[in-house]
Amino acid sequence: MRSRGQKAAFWLAAGLAGFFSLAPFLWFVITSLKSQGSVTAIPPTLLPEGSLHFYWSAFAGYGLLGFVLNSLLVAGLTTALTISIATLAAYALARLRLRGTGLVLGLLLAVGMFPQTSLAGPVWRILQALGWLNTYQGLVLPYVTLTLPLGVWILTTFFKELPRELEGAALIDGCNRWQALWRVILPLSAPGVFTAAILVFIYAWNEFFFALLIMSDRARQTLPVGIALFQGQYTMPWGEIAAASTVATLPLVAMVLLFQKRIVSGLSAGAIKG
Amino acid sequence: MAELRLENISKSHGREKVLESLSLTVPDGGFTIILGPSGCGKSTLLRLVAGLDRQDRGRVFIGGAEVTGLAPKDRDVAMVFQSYALYPHMSVAQNLAFPLKMRGASKTQIASQVERAAGLLGLEGLLARKPRELSGGQRQRVAIGRALVREPALFLFDEPLSNLDAQLRQNMRVEMLRLHKRLAATMVYVTHDQVEAMTLGSDIAVLAQGRVQQAGPPGEIYSRPANLFVAGFMGSPAINLLPGRVELEGGGPVLSCPSAELKLPLPAAAASWGGRSITLGIRPERLSPGAGPLAGRLELIERVGPESVLHLSRGALDLRAKAPADFAAPAGQSVSLRAEPESFLFFDQQGRRLV
Numbered sequence: 001m002r003s004r005g006q007k008a009a010f011w012l013a014a015g016l017a018g019f020f021s022l023a024p025f026l027w028f029v030i031t032s033l034k035s036q037g038s039v040t041a042i043p044p045t046l047l048p049e050g051s052l053h054f055y056w057s058a059f060a061g062y063g064l065l066g067f068v069l070n071s072l073l074v075a076g077l078t079t080a081l082t083i084s085i086a087t088l089a090a091y092a093l094a095r096l097r098l099r100g101t102g103l104v105l106g107l108l109l110a111v112g113m114f115p116q117t118s119l120a121g122p123v124w125r126i127l128q129a130l131g132w133l134n135t136y137q138g139l140v141l142p143y144v145t146l147t148l149p150l151g152v153w154i155l156t157t158f159f160k161e162l163p164r165e166l167e168g169a170a171l172i173d174g175c176n177r178w179q180a181l182w183r184v185i186l187p188l189s190a191p192g193v194f195t196a197a198i199l200v201f202i203y204a205w206n207e208f209f210f211a212l213l214i215m216s217d218r219a220r221q222t223l224p225v226g227i228a229l230f231q232g233q234y235t236m237p238w239g240e241i242a243a244a245s246t247v248a249t250l251p252l253v254a255m256v257l258l259f260q261k262r263i264v265s266g267l268s269a270g271a272i273k274g
Numbered sequence: 275m276a277e278l279r280l281e282n283i284s285k286s287h288g289r290e291k292v293l294e295s296l297s298l299t300v301p302d303g304g305f306t307i308i309l310g311p312s313g314c315g316k317s318t319l320l321r322l323v324a325g326l327d328r329q330d331r332g333r334v335f336i337g338g339a340e341v342t343g344l345a346p347k348d349r350d351v352a353m354v355f356q357s358y359a360l361y362p363h364m365s366v367a368q369n370l371a372f373p374l375k376m377r378g379a380s381k382t383q384i385a386s387q388v389e390r391a392a393g394l395l396g397l398e399g400l401l402a403r404k405p406r407e408l409s410g411g412q413r414q415r416v417a418i419g420r421a422l423v424r425e426p427a428l429f430l431f432d433e434p435l436s437n438l439d440a441q442l443r444q445n446m447r448v449e450m451l452r453l454h455k456r457l458a459a460t461m462v463y464v465t466h467d468q469v470e471a472m473t474l475g476s477d478i479a480v481l482a483q484g485r486v487q488q489a490g491p492p493g494e495i496y497s498r499p500a501n502l503f504v505a506g507f508m509g510s511p512a513i514n515l516l517p518g519r520v521e522l523e524g525g526g527p528v529l530s531c532p533s534a535e536l537k538l539p540l541p542a543a544a545a546s547w548g549g550r551s552i553t554l555g556i557r558p559e560r561l562s563p564g565a566g567p568l569a570g571r572l573e574l575i576e577r578v579g580p581e582s583v584l585h586l587s588r589g590a591l592d593l594r595a596k597a598p599a600d601f602a603a604p605a606g607q608s609v610s611l612r613a614e615p616e617s618f619l620f621f622d623q624q625g626r627r628l629v
Binding site: 184187 | 324420
């Protein structure tokens with residue numbers, strides 16, 4: 001039985017941690033619901049008026065919908081491509097009895113650790129040569145490259161945990177390799193696939209640096225860049241930025257809440273066999 | 275229904291030779307057990323037959339047709355794995371239907387076959403359940419059911435009973451026998467359990483060091499082992515092995531065994547091996563307390579229900595003998611043993627049995 005002191009300490013620590021991570025988010029949600037006058041009021045007010053003015057303004061005046069659609073397209077494509085390629089790569093790495101699979105995994109991890117700044121120059125030159133600057137594929141390509149190591153690692157771990165005999169059974173029961181992967185291995189790796197997909201999606205959704213570098217055309221910019229470049233004529237449009245940030249965050253929050261169970265089991269796979 | 279024929283199969287994992295030029299024939303409708311210690315390559319052999327692994331050399335024939343280069347799905351075999359390998363995301367019915375579905379069977383065909391298999395194995399009430407909601411024995415049945423729904427030419431069993439408790443294992447053994455009789459199918463069954471091998475198989479192939487050491491009916495393998503390995507591997511408690519020289523003394527041949535200060539009279543036929551070094555094998559059930567030429571110091575008595583197993587020592591030798599359940603003697607006492615010379619087995623220095 002835990003003592004009251006321990007319980008109190010636990011809740012205090014949990015409360016503090018929650019407050020620190022949620023406070024900025026709460027602050028811009030509150031700000032987004034204020035009116036123009038109270039945004040810059042000093043001292044700041046805690047309770048917003050509940051006005052949706054900034055949302056209307058962000059969509060109508062700042063082209064927020066375009067950024068949302070760009071982000072959805074880029075993040076969606078990145079996720080689909082990365083997961084497809086990572087699935088095949090991870091399946092091979094997990095199953096083929098080849099020497100050097102450990103080395104390949106190690107190299108992938110090393111590649112994943114390159115600082116982005118060091119890649120920016122070459123990536124920009126390549127895309128320029130391809131004529132892909134300011135195109136969706138121009139952004140999706142480096143995103144896929146950068147997220148593949150993560151996807152391959154997560155999925156390899158998952159595939160390795162599935163008993164080989166399951167595939168043996170599938171092959172004997174009439175599957176070819178593709179069917180065995182599609183009908184038996186993938187359904188059983190769903191938590192891993194979801195985890196990898198969501199992490200990749202979040203990365204592509206939030207990525208700022210490459211998006212800024214590659215998309216100079218306002219019509220192709222994704223949410224983080226789009227929002228960062230909100231410009232008022234005389235002042236920073238704080239209210240609109242807060243509203244747009246809320247809009248940018250909600251899909252992620254919804255997605256994570258929706259798949260919470262699967263992500264948790266995905267992230268903890270390998271810790272306990274199950 | 276088909277004969278399985280393996281010709282000169284060799285397989286290595288890296289530098290380790292798992293199977294060496296192995297040949298074996300399982301007759302049409304036969305129930306052949308591949309028996310061997312762990313790591314002898316018996317599961318590898320089964321995977322080669324199924325097409326899950328490829329041999330380095332050699333050919334595989336099923337029903338007279340060569341399947342050496344064919345994918346598993348084109349070999350018309352079914353396999354039951356040690357871990358059952360049921361598809362966890364499918365219900366029992368879906369598991370049973372899967373091989374039929376993959377082969378494009380019609381819905382009515384699938385339904386009737388699944389129903390038949392479920393009936394045969396007593397799975398009717400479990401069709402909607404997922405594998406995780408089943409007991410070990412039930413999972414085992416589903417795995418067997420999945421193998422038999424599509425009536426393959428050849429059944430492969432990879433230690434299918436080893437994860438079950440003793441009681442269930444015994445029941446399943448009887449069921450396997452019934453099933454074999456009913457389906458009259460060719461079955462290959464891998465196990466390291468000699469009791470399972472003796473009770474199930476119409477034939478046993480003893481596998482060790484990548485080779486078939488001996489193949490034949492269970493009785494013959496037990497009573498006429500081809501070599502020392504088979505003699506030692508079959509039978510529990512293990513056979514008594516007495517190394518020595520055949521000497522001719524007085525009227526007949528005797529086994530002279532200096533390490534145990536023993537001179538044991540041998541049947542007259544052994545005279546032809548006079549002067550040779552041999553190993554004499556005596557099954558424990560052929561030694562029992564009574565007046566005889568062999569005696570040992572009693573170490574302990576193992577009570578195994580209907581009988582007792584005596585562990586004795588004589589010089590450097592350990593001996594095992596069988597006695598009635600009520601046999602009693604204090605440890606350390608010398609017990610004289612009656613032997614049945616007609617049951618003696620002789621092996622030469624290379625371990626081959628002398629006839």
